[in-house]
Amino acid sequence: MLRRKSFVFHRNCQLFERRSSKLVSTIVSTFTAYYVHKWPEFFPSMPLEPCCLPTFDGRAVQYPSVRNLRDYMSWRQVDCHINNLYNTTFWNMVLKGGMSNTDAEQELKGTVSSDKNEILFSRFGINYNNEPEMFKKGSVLYRDFELQPIERHQAHQQLSKPREDEGYTEDGEEPSQVSKTQREKQKKLQRKADIAIAYVDIIKDEFWEQRPWILSNRAGKLRGS
DSSP: OOOOOOOOOOTTOOGGGGOHHHHHHHHHHHHHHHHHHHHHHHOTTSOOOGGGOOOOOOOOOOOSSHHHHHHHHHHHHHHHHHHHHHHHHHHHHHHTTOOOHHHHHHHHTTOOHHHHHHHHHHHHOOOGGGSOHHHHHOOEEEEEOOOOOOOHHHHHHHHHSOOGGGTOOTTSOOOTTOOHHHHHHHHHHHHHSEEEEEOOOOSSSHHHHHOTHHHHOOOOOOTTO
């Protein structure tokens, strides 16, 4: 079973002196360890067997701009939806429809989203739109600060050309004039922030408009402060 995870580091990140091999090996090994550790909590009736333990691979990719990064994340969310719709349809055909894996795979070959939605609804009474957002959109984890209301007519301008006096440049890069004291203050605020998990649309601008700190690497206002 395939599990895709993406970990995003800001372009100014200096962790492990930016050595890609060190970043990848540490992230993959840490993620795998926690995945195995948490397995019994989520699958108590399915103990892991030595013959088929979870394993993961990884690679580091550099994106030249914020727009490129957003395009990548959007593609990942679309991919999540496509895979989940296929798997939901496939396993209903097998488990509820009594089809073999081969027959179900053959029938789904060449189908589009509307075909799969029709199979789910007509045969199994399932409206895919009512499926949990967690499975359709995936899980998004981020540092959680107070959401920022942004006027619609300002949204495109603020996303495409962030103001340097707000602490970052057009591509989301921290200006060189930011002092060491300011950087340390930002790091402290980031460490204090909770980690939120959400099942939301990250393709549209709204998610990023309300959470400008994600792309700017500039801490927002702590909730309740």
